[in-house]
Amino acid sequence: MVTLLEEMTKKNNSLLLDTSSGNLLVAQTSSLQNDILTIFNNLAEDPSWSFENLSRKETSYATHGYHRYPAKFIPQLARRCIEDYSAENEIVCDPFMGCGTTLVEALIAGRRAVGVDINPIAWLITIAKSVPIEPKKLKKEVDKLLSDISAFIEFKKNRIKPLKEINIRPVIPNNERIKYWFPHEYIREELGIILGRINEIKDQDIRNFCLCAFSQILKNCSVWLMKSVKPTRDLKKKPVDPFQAFKKHINYMVKGNEELFRLMPEHVKQNLKRYLIAERRDARDLPCKSDSVSLIVTSPPYVTSYEYADLHQLTALWLGYAKNVAEFREGFIGSIYKRTSIHDGIKSEIAKGIIEELEKKSKREAEAVRDYFFEIQQCFEEMHRVLKPGGKACIVIGNTELKKVSILNAEVFVEIMLNIGFRVHKIVKRRIPSKILPSTRDSKTGRFTSNHKADRLAYAYEYILVMEKL
Numbered sequence: 001m002v003t004l005l006e007e008m009t010k011k012n013n014s015l016l017l018d019t020s021s022g023n024l025l026v027a028q029t030s031s032l033q034n035d036i037l038t039i040f041n042n043l044a045e046d047p048s049w050s051f052e053n054l055s056r057k058e059t060s061y062a063t064h065g066y067h068r069y070p071a072k073f074i075p076q077l078a079r080r081c082i083e084d085y086s087a088e089n090e091i092v093c094d095p096f097m098g099c100g101t102t103l104v105e106a107l108i109a110g111r112r113a114v115g116v117d118i119n120p121i122a123w124l125i126t127i128a129k130s131v132p133i134e135p136k137k138l139k140k141e142v143d144k145l146l147s148d149i150s151a152f153i154e155f156k157k158n159r160i161k162p163l164k165e166i167n168i169r170p171v172i173p174n175n176e177r178i179k180y181w182f183p184h185e186y187i188r189e190e191l192g193i194i195l196g197r198i199n200e201i202k203d204q205d206i207r208n209f210c211l212c213a214f215s216q217i218l219k220n221c222s223v224w225l226m227k228s229v230k231p232t233r234d235l236k237k238k239p240v241d242p243f244q245a246f247k248k249h250i251n252y253m254v255k256g257n258e259e260l261f262r263l264m265p266e267h268v269k270q271n272l273k274r275y276l277i278a279e280r281r282d283a284r285d286l287p288c289k290s291d292s293v294s295l296i297v298t299s300p301p302y303v304t305s306y307e308y309a310d311l312h313q314l315t316a317l318w319l320g321y322a323k324n325v326a327e328f329r330e331g332f333i334g335s336i337y338k339r340t341s342i343h344d345g346i347k348s349e350i351a352k353g354i355i356e357e358l359e360k361k362s363k364r365e366a367e368a369v370r371d372y373f374f375e376i377q378q379c380f381e382e383m384h385r386v387l388k389p390g391g392k393a394c395i396v397i398g399n400t401e402l403k404k405v406s407i408l409n410a411e412v413f414v415e416i417m418l419n420i421g422f423r424v425h426k427i428v429k430r431r432i433p434s435k436i437l438p439s440t441r442d443s444k445t446g447r448f449t450s451n452h453k454a455d456r457l458a459y460a461y462e463y464i465l466v467m468e469k470l
């Protein structure tokens with residue numbers, strides 16, 4: 001580190017590393033690209049950011065365990081950024097909110113939370129996780145829901161008449177894909193009864209809460225090959241019983257809500273409309289005034305890594321968010337399926353080198369990476385617009401590999417952000433505890449594997465780029 005500092009100082013302060021604080025002080029020169037690469041090569045890991053000793057229970061405290069979500073970050077990481085770089089009542093924004101980790105943490109810390117995501121399922125989960133519901137009212141409604149569903153299923157199955165008449169109109173979407181993923185008729189029927197009864201709930205917050213529970217159980221009730229990040233059927237799989245799975249999960253969520261209700265400051269709960277904005281929307285069009293946001297904490301999508309639309313298709317099918325997967329994929333950044341035709345310049349020499357290298361191996365993937373960097377650049381421009389001068393953006397990102405070409409996301413992001421009016425405040429290199437990051441993925445099934453032929457690598461490190469708007 002000291003050598004690097006000396007070297008940089010000799011180069012007339014092109015990039016200056018303050019070794020005492022670990023902070024980087026940056027001034028742009030013609031050798032920016034090389035300076036960035038050198039900085040990353042020499043960056044030491046900061047163990048205080050790996051949160052290695054946290055248990056699963058701790059990382060899924062309160063509402064954080066409501067729903068699985070690919071590439072979600074742990075709440076403790078978001079919380080530390082929020083506490084370090086914002087004050088109470090200031091606006092904290094996550095333009096790729098995913099399942100709402102940043103928003104929940106911001107609200108608990110008494111900040112105003114704004115989040116968007118292109119994925120409607122991300123919106124549903126975020127709302128369910130961040131709106132605290134009065135625990136007694138919720139428990140009463142959930143108990144009634146469960147007893148109605150149970151009685152109705154008994155009546156349907158065994159003709160056992162309930163004490164009072166219960167009439168539920170099952171909702172089973174008329175879509176071939178439902179039969180494809182849920183080939184067992186009794187499972188489709190039971191799911192239809194649960195959904196039909198949820199739809200009768202008048203209170204919107206409680207209805208969203210129940211829909212989130214419903215969405216979470218769908219994978220286990222289907223023949224979806226578990227642990228796979230690509231949609232693959234496993235016809236040998238024995239799907240779980242929908243009602244039992246739903247009951248177990250919603251009761252777990254009821255406890256999570258109690259904790260959220262206890263932890264959220266009273267003034268935030270009383271003025272939730274003022275403190276929480278979560279929308280299904282594109283990250284390039286944030287619902288924020290210019291120069292209004294104090295802090296952004298986010299992890300952007302990766303390129304050709306997770307196809308969120310594919311992964312969430314079961315919920316999308318049942319809840320009617322899209323007629324087909326192709327329609328559902330629109331707008332997702334990082335997808336292999338879409339094309340952006342206009343590129344008026346990616347402001348990164350490192351990105352251009354990567355694309356050139358990739359073009360030699362695969363035109364399709366090179367195109368996808370070009371689209372990706374360009375669209376991410378547009379997102380950074382929007383982040384720059386909404387941030388206050390001096391406001392920080394904490395970008396959590398790891399590097400990856402495609403066709404044996406290193407995709408240096410972190411280095412590219414820093415270069416783009418420097419070129420559009422940010423400075424580096426700090427770069428943290430953190431180890432991702434191995435229990436949540438197996439090393440390779442099979443490109444056919446997307447399943448994590450130890451097969452060394454896998455063409456895609458997931459690294460054990462990621463970065464938190466703490467950038468400041470000039």
Ligand SMILES: C[S@@+](CC[C@H](N)C(=O)[O-])C[C@H]1O[C@@H](n2cnc3c(N)ncnc32)[C@H](O)[C@@H]1O
Binds near residue numbers: 302
């Ligand atoms: C890595 S995930 C974020 C996970 C999040 N930090 C969490 O803890 O759940 C990236 C997210 O970007 C979203 N996304 C992709 N394209 C988008 C776009 N154009 N606008 C907004 N969100 C988008 C995906 O739907 C996905 O939820």
